[in-house]
Amino acid sequence: MAEREGGGSSWLAFLCGIVLVAIVAVGIVAYNGGMQPRETASLELNVPDVNINPPDVDLPEAPPIPVPEAETPAQ
Numbered sequence: 001m002a003e004r005e006g007g008g009s010s011w012l013a014f015l016c017g018i019v020l021v022a023i024v025a026v027g028i029v030a031y032n033g034g035m036q037p038r039e040t041a042s043l044e045l046n047v048p049d050v051n052i053n054p055p056d057v058d059l060p061e062a063p064p065i066p067v068p069e070a071e072t073p074a075q
Helices: 008-031
Strands: none
């Protein structure tokens, strides 16, 4: 079997392969329209300004606060 001479060519091939895959990926994304600016929807609501006065409500008096009874010792 022949011995391999030099080790730089395998690293060079590896880096070229990475660059080639990156170029293909960018080309696919660009072809599918991934690099075009996207349009955003705008929503406008025309709501009239309406002022409604709150009704006057006569509420009853609140019940008195319960007062705790004095504690008685247990017998």
